[in-house]
Amino acid sequence: MVKQTIQIYARVKPSRRPPGIYSISNEEAAASSLEIIVPRDLADGFVNNKRESYKFRFQETFDQETKQEAIFESIAKPVAESVLTGYNGTIFAYGQTGSGKTFTITGGAERYSDRGIIPRTLSYIFEQLQKDSSKVYTAHISYLEIYNECGYDLLDPRHEASKLEDLPKVTIMEDPEQNIHLKNLSLQPAATEEEALNLLFLGDTNRMIAETPMNQASTRSHCIFTIHISSKEPGSATVRRSKLHLVDLAGSERVAKTGVAGQLLTEAKYINLSLHYLEQVIIALAEKNRSHVPYRNSMMTSVLRDSLGGNCMTTMIATLSIDKRNIDESISTCRFAQRVALIRNEAVLNEETDPQLVIVRLKKEIQALKDEIVLITGEQRTSDLTPDELQRLEEQLHNFLDDVDRDSVLEVGADMRKIHYCFGFFKRFFHEKKSSDSGGSSPERPATTSARPEEMKKLRDLLQQRDNEINILVSMIKKEKRRNQDAAYKIPSTPPRPHTGPKGEGNSVQRGLQDTATPSGGDTRPIALHRKTGA
Structure with a gap:
């Protein structure tokens, strides 16, 4: 189990206009600070008593000149490595519209x-899967879009030919263990990096994008690109399953500033509302004494339940557009990131037993129990052993005799036909070996079956024990037969008067009737005995 807080990073978007006054300090080894300075504006003719400086701490702050490769190496690569070892991971970008979330x-x-991050992560993951030949890996891709609080599958092939309203909606289902399952969301297999990238391009083509005053190509929906990975060592029954959520949130915007209307206004309302519910979840998780977390308020927070305060290693990227007109939104984004940093997740290694191997093991166990029941009840098979069965049984007996390991076991199942054949085989082998030792004609036997004196003694003891068991079985069968006869004829305690005739004739006739009569339904089956050999 890995316990850690959500890692937060900040990235400043490049700007053509003169940026707002900010500074980045990397004096500490494991953290950096971002200071935003709000310029005073005295043109309104009154004194401005607002704060001039805001300081925030991040794991690392990336300036405007930072390249995409550096972002991947610092943020996404550690999370991808943990996913390959069996942990769940999430990376999501948060910020206002036009701050660079989708680009990141x-x-x-x-x-x-x-x-x-998504294409670079796919390239890295499949490169590592090809290098590791000690395990068998499988990868699947899903791409969920949350538009106006309704879920859609971006990998559905009907996207191009149908309207968005005509497509089946992705719905959330919850099992008794409070695990989230998404209905109508497809899992597409991806064996190579090329197949995974094709799925990414297909989903991006189907995504809702519109032009707004803040951004020429503004994403109007939340999108969750998920990579599902399962790994198993050959011959092992343990399977590791992990998933990596790469989340591109839609940007928040102030309607009064952007002046959007119509469909864009409706989309902005749903986006701001879902981000508001996300902030409520963050605030509830940050409070120690809070018992209820409102995950069910929105679809996005329900899907990301594990990523926020659950079994996941989560990283957040706060994208900032520090222009003079966007300073308030940038400060709000940084404050949100500071609250996210207070949430502690507990990531657990996701291991489970392969259900297919469990089924095979249970089938073997059921067959062994059936064989044991047959052996106890003494159920007999009427058909004779086939020549192929006899040949295999002979080979098994010869291999058992040739094995010098004293702990080896001869397993022929619960078939009494095979058990009796084994007894007969050992008896013939004993007599043949005895006549060979006494100078008689030696039967044809493989050279490997010659037994030493201690093995001969062991075989004699085993044969004597089997003879004793057979005698006991015969005696028990006779007693059972007489008991059934007594129960059927209800023999009285006082013997009847003998029939008039020659002396002793009546008693002999009665004994003859008792000897020859067999009650219907009498059970004469042998009862198997289990005795531990003394040899």
Whole structure:
């Protein structure tokens, strides 16, 4: 189990206009600080008593010149490594519209070096899977879009030919253990990096994008790209299953500032409402004495339940556009990140037993129990052993005799036909060996079956024990037969008067009737005995 708080990072978006006044300090080894200075504006003719400086702490702060590769190495690569070992991981970007969230998560299409976290993570994961030949890996991809608080599968092939309203909606289902399952969300297999990237491009093509005053290509929905990985060592019954959520949240915006209307206004309302519910969940998790966390308020928080305060290693990227007109939104984003940093997750290694191997083991156990029941009840098989069965049984007996290991066991199952054949085989072998030792004609036997004197003694003791067991079985069968006869004829305690005739004739006739009469339904089956051999 790994206990750690959510890791938070900040990235400043490059700007063509003169940026707002800010400074980044990396004096500490494991943390950096971002200071935002609000310029005073005295044009309104009154004194401004607002704070001039805001300071925030992050694991690392990336300035405007930071490349995409450095973002991946610092943020995404450690999470991807933990996912390959069996832990769940989540990376999500948060910020206002136009601050660079989609560019950070997905990347740009103009240059190959502009690839974002998702394509670089796919490339790294499949590279590691090909290097590791000690395990068998399988990977699946899912791509969920949450638009106006409704879920849609971005990998559904009907996206291009149907309207969004006509597509089946992804719904949330919860099992008794409070695990979340998404209905109508497909899992697409991906054996190579190329197949995974094709699925990513297909989902991005189907995503809702619109032009707003803040961004020419603003994403109007939350998207969760998930990589499911399972690994198993050959011959092992343990399977490790992990998942990596790469989340691109839609950006918040102030409607009064952007002035959107119509469909864009409706989309902005749903986006801001879902982000508000996300902030409520963050605040509830940060409070120690809070018993209820409102995960069910929105679909996004329900899907990310494990990522926020659950079994997951989570990382957040706060994207900032520190222009003069966006300083208030940037400060709000940094404050949200500070609250997220207070949440502690407990990541557990996701190991489980392969259900297919469990089924095979249970089938073997059921067959062994059935054989034991047959042996106890003494159920007989009427058909004779086939020539193939006899040949295999002969080979098994010869291998058992040739084995010098004293702990070896001869297993022929609960078939009494095979058990009797083994007894007969050992008896013939004993007599043949005895006549060979006394100077008689030696039967044809493989050279490997010659037994030493101690083995001969062991075989004699075993044969004598089996003869004793057979005699006991015969005696018990006779007693059972007489008991059944007595129960059927209800023999009185006082013997009847003998029939008039020659002396002793009546008694002999009665004894003859008792000897020859067999009650219907009498059970004459032998009862198997289990005795531990003394040899």
